[in-house]
Amino acid sequence: MQIEFLGTGAGMPSKQRNTSALALKLLEERGTFWLFDCGEAAQHRILHTTLKPKKLEKIFITHLHGDHIFGLPGLLGSRGFLGGTDRLDLYGPAGLAEWIEVTLRISRTHLNYELAVHEVDGGTVFEDETFRVEALPLDHVIPCFGYRIEQKPLPGKLLIDRATEAGVPKGPLLRELKEGRDVELGDGRTVRSADVTGPPQPGFSVAILGDTRFTPNAIELARSADVVVHEATYDRETAHLAGAYGHSTILDAARVAREGGAKALIANHISARFLPEDARKLAEEAEDLFPFVEIAEDLSEFEWKDGQLRRLP
Amino acid sequence: MQIEFLGTGAGMPSKQRNTSALALKLLEERGTFWLFDCGEAAQHRILHTTLKPKKLEKIFITHLHGDHIFGLPGLLGSRGFLGGTDRLDLYGPAGLAEWIEVTLRISRTHLNYELAVHEVDGGTVFEDETFRVEALPLDHVIPCFGYRIEQKPLPGKLLIDRATEAGVPKGPLLRELKEGRDVELGDGRTVRSADVTGPPQPGFSVAILGDTRFTPNAIELARSADVVVHEATYDRETAHLAGAYGHSTILDAARVAREGGAKALIANHISARFLPEDARKLAEEAEDLFPFVEIAEDLSEFEWKDGQLRRLP
Ligand SMILES: [Zn+2]
Numbered sequence: 001m002q003i004e005f006l007g008t009g010a011g012m013p014s015k016q017r018n019t020s021a022l023a024l025k026l027l028e029e030r031g032t033f034w035l036f037d038c039g040e041a042a043q044h045r046i047l048h049t050t051l052k053p054k055k056l057e058k059i060f061i062t063h064l065h066g067d068h069i070f071g072l073p074g075l076l077g078s079r080g081f082l083g084g085t086d087r088l089d090l091y092g093p094a095g096l097a098e099w100i101e102v103t104l105r106i107s108r109t110h111l112n113y114e115l116a117v118h119e120v121d122g123g124t125v126f127e128d129e130t131f132r133v134e135a136l137p138l139d140h141v142i143p144c145f146g147y148r149i150e151q152k153p154l155p156g157k158l159l160i161d162r163a164t165e166a167g168v169p170k171g172p173l174l175r176e177l178k179e180g181r182d183v184e185l186g187d188g189r190t191v192r193s194a195d196v197t198g199p200p201q202p203g204f205s206v207a208i209l210g211d212t213r214f215t216p217n218a219i220e221l222a223r224s225a226d227v228v229v230h231e232a233t234y235d236r237e238t239a240h241l242a243g244a245y246g247h248s249t250i251l252d253a254a255r256v257a258r259e260g261g262a263k264a265l266i267a268n269h270i271s272a273r274f275l276p277e278d279a280r281k282l283a284e285e286a287e288d289l290f291p292f293v294e295i296a297e298d299l300s301e302f303e304w305k306d307g308q309l310r311r312l313p
Numbered sequence: 314m315q316i317e318f319l320g321t322g323a324g325m326p327s328k329q330r331n332t333s334a335l336a337l338k339l340l341e342e343r344g345t346f347w348l349f350d351c352g353e354a355a356q357h358r359i360l361h362t363t364l365k366p367k368k369l370e371k372i373f374i375t376h377l378h379g380d381h382i383f384g385l386p387g388l389l390g391s392r393g394f395l396g397g398t399d400r401l402d403l404y405g406p407a408g409l410a411e412w413i414e415v416t417l418r419i420s421r422t423h424l425n426y427e428l429a430v431h432e433v434d435g436g437t438v439f440e441d442e443t444f445r446v447e448a449l450p451l452d453h454v455i456p457c458f459g460y461r462i463e464q465k466p467l468p469g470k471l472l473i474d475r476a477t478e479a480g481v482p483k484g485p486l487l488r489e490l491k492e493g494r495d496v497e498l499g500d501g502r503t504v505r506s507a508d509v510t511g512p513p514q515p516g517f518s519v520a521i522l523g524d525t526r527f528t529p530n531a532i533e534l535a536r537s538a539d540v541v542v543h544e545a546t547y548d549r550e551t552a553h554l555a556g557a558y559g560h561s562t563i564l565d566a567a568r569v570a571r572e573g574g575a576k577a578l579i580a581n582h583i584s585a586r587f588l589p590e591d592a593r594k595l596a597e598e599a600e601d602l603f604p605f606v607e608i609a610e611d612l613s614e615f616e617w618k619d620g621q622l623r624r625l626p
Pocket residue numbers: 010011020065067068211269
């Protein structure tokens with residue numbers, strides 16, 4: 001799983017940071033990627049990545065401020081042009097469906113794929129055999145959500161020798177067992193997957209939060225998550241502004257990660273006031289509270305592999 | 314007057330060409346600039362120019378396809394943030410007002426300036442003492458307009474010696490006469506502006522056309538214009554596609570400029586199929602029909618001065 005930041009700015013776009021959008025790449029897991037927020041020019045940023053819009057499966061919107069949604073219509077249209085024919089699911093607060101309907105109608109944008117818009121207000125917003133996504137309301141100036149993406153436990157490792165002892169021949173049956181399904185041998189005996197595989201492997205969990213003040217629900221979403229993506233619009237000096245505008249400081253983000261027992265924190269939604277070089281200072285402010293802090297940059301990418309988060313070069 | 318192209322592409326944005334938007338800079342004439350079409354990320358392109366969104370006075374939309382309007386909400390919002398408090402007039406086809414209303418409401422975008430949306434269907438869409446803007450319907454797949462901007466005749470040059478002979482003292486009275494107003498001298502005599510100034514100077518005229526097939530109305534708008542900006546989505550080889558999709562070839566654009574008796578043609582809305590190097594070939598195709606052809610590039614700028622159009626370096 002990789003997290004690729006398309007826009008890490010707060011409010012207006014600047015040359016260094018575009019408006020909010022991040023891609024959760026699940027190419028190994030599902031052969032698709034999901035988008036969290038879609039600020040203006042998200043599709044322009046995608047041009048500078050290896051992301052293929054036709055592989056975009058789901059879009060989750062945290063709240064309806066322009067810097068989180070104004071890139072939606074253009075991307076939805078382009079996904080069709082670029083050969084996207086599979087269904088796309090779009091999740092977000094009430095009002096999103098009306099805006100999308102009016103926008104596509106007025107601009108005569110005809111999608112050659114099914115678009116399902118789900119207006120969320122909390123709880124489980126998506127679930128299938130391998131993933132579940134929960135939403136909880138946060139504390140911003142308008143309704144705003146955080147999302148927790150959980151990969152369900154993976155079947156344990158296949159114990160080859162045990163399987164051969166049990167008479168399982170090389171070939172497809174081994175794959176069935178590896179994927180957690182019992183099999184029947186030629187001689188009618190049944191081999192149970194659980195008997196020839198190691199213990200189930202825990203999946204990863206990621207909390208991707210929208211704009212918010214420090215709030216218990218953020219801690220809830222971050223509960224022992226492998227990665228938390230939390231806004232850090234303000235810093236120690238400008239902390240007094242955070243509350244009024246419904247935002248957080250880097251310290252709030254660190255507290256959420258710490259109290260949630262998360263493994264890593266990536267701070268985004270960084271105000272244009274902070275130039276990339278200031279990012280170092282921002283991280284330092286948070287480190288004494290929570291040591292595993294990264295400051296997101298546009299087009300920065302992080303990979304979660306073998307239980308470890310590392311920043312890709 | 315300068316014309317600065319922010320986006321010169323057709324349909325989807327590419328790395329070389331953004332979606333449609335161009336700035337008509339009237340800084341000397343009115344201290345403002347006007348925008349024609351506002352595709353997604355127009356405000357991002359503006360960051361790479363000297364244009365100040367608070368100086369944006371008017372926006373003219375040719376038609377409601379996404380690649381011509383999806384940059385509007387973001388720019389309208391940013392204009393307010395960047396200290397724009399003067400009224401902004403937005404002109405475009407029916408449906409624009411509804412989309413802007415719904416978009417600003419749903420995204421809680423509060424403008425700290427007056428926004429007046431005018432749904433045009435042709436004729437004079439704006440006029441004051443110094444400028445008039447006419448619109449005519451073109452021939453695209455949805456309602457689409459072309460705009461003709463005419464600068465009204467400028468008062469003639471002040472003939473200083475003639476004014477001094479008439480007893481006009483140095484100072485503000487000379488300025489009044491220069492700007493076409495008669496004055497009263499200390500001794501009660503009246504000096505008529507027309508008597509001490511040269512003949513009125515003709516203003517410039519520019520035709521900025523939306524997506525269209527070859528159409529007589531385009532020629533009408535281009536009638537002896539100093540500059541015509543016409544789309545050229547297709548070329549000789551792909552000409553067969555033009556009609557079906559409601560577009561033109563570079564040859565259609567050249568014919569409009571020629572039959573309209575215009576002085577110069579700038580082709581824009583260039584398909585991503587044509588890389589910047591191909592632009593040379595595009596221009597050559599048109600030159601035997603109309604010699605003064607330029608192919609617009611993103612961030613290319615043209616200046617109209619002393620009756621001459623030249624490309625700024
Ligand atoms: Zn925001």
